[in-house]
Amino acid sequence: MTALDTPTRRARTRPGPPRLPRNARRFLLTAHIVTSVGWLGVAYALLVMALTAQAADDPATRATTYALMLSFDTAAMLPLGLAALVTGVILGLGSHWGLLRHWWVAVKLVLNIAVLVVPMLTRHPALLDAVDAARAGLLTGPARQVLDGSIASVIVLTLATVLSTYKPWGKTR
Numbered sequence: 001m002t003a004l005d006t007p008t009r010r011a012r013t014r015p016g017p018p019r020l021p022r023n024a025r026r027f028l029l030t031a032h033i034v035t036s037v038g039w040l041g042v043a044y045a046l047l048v049m050a051l052t053a054q055a056a057d058d059p060a061t062r063a064t065t066y067a068l069m070l071s072f073d074t075a076a077m078l079p080l081g082l083a084a085l086v087t088g089v090i091l092g093l094g095s096h097w098g099l100l101r102h103w104w105v106a107v108k109l110v111l112n113i114a115v116l117v118v119p120m121l122t123r124h125p126a127l128l129d130a131v132d133a134a135r136a137g138l139l140t141g142p143a144r145q146v147l148d149g150s151i152a153s154v155i156v157l158t159l160a161t162v163l164s165t166y167k168p169w170g171k172t173r
Contacts, residue, residue: 018094019094019095019096020090020091020094020095024094025091025094025095028087028090028091028094029091031083031087032084032087032088032091035080035083035084035087036080036084036088036157036160036161036164038076038080039077039080039081039084039157040154040157040158040161042072042076042077042080043077043115043150043153043154043157044154045072046069046072046073046077046150046153047147047150047151047153047154049065049068049069049072049150050069050143050146050147050150051147052065053065053066053069053130053134053143053146054143054144054146054147059134059135059136059137059138060134062130062134062143063131063134063135066127066130066131066134066146067131069127069146070124070127070128070131073119073123073124073127074124077119077153078116078120081112081115081116082116084112085112085113085116088108088109088112089109092105092109100172101171101172102167102169102170102171102172103168103169103170103171103172104163104164104166104167104168104169106172107163107169108160108163108164111156111157111159111160111163112160114156115152115153115156115157115160118149118152119149119152119153122145122149123145123146123149123150123153126142126145126146126149127142127146129142130142130143130146
């Protein structure tokens with residue numbers, strides 16, 4: 001073999017969508033982690049606020065706490081959840097993990113969609129009712145539904161974090 005006969009590398013061909021370049025993948029992974037951690041943090045904050053509101057004897061405290069929860073639900077929970085979902089889908093499509101290639105990714109996708117949709121359909125309307133009830137001076141109302149929704153969000157998002165860490169169950173068929 002002479003100096004001119006150096007072997008050339010052939011590009012690997014893989015089935016499926018193209019993979020993300022290294023820097024793009026790192027950027028998206030960072031964005032995904034930041035938005036996911038933020039999402040979980042807001043879920044914990046909503047849980048603390050729900051417990052605070054439920055324990056308060058003063059209707060004004062309850063009304064203020066529920067109004068703050070409503071702001072967090074709209075301005076933080078939804079945008080962070082959507083950002084985490086979008087970055088996760090792009091990462092799944094553009095990396096070796098795939099979107100439905102591994103069980104942990106598929107389950108995490110379902111959990112993330114559920115924790116986006118279900119609270120917006122249940123906890124959010126209950127928060128609206130809770131604000132109105134507290135402003136009317138009522139100490140009863142949809143407080144339990146607000147608390148249950150907050151507990152469920154924390155549990156589901158924590159489970160998604162555990163799945164991302166341990167990556168159980170192997171590949172799908």
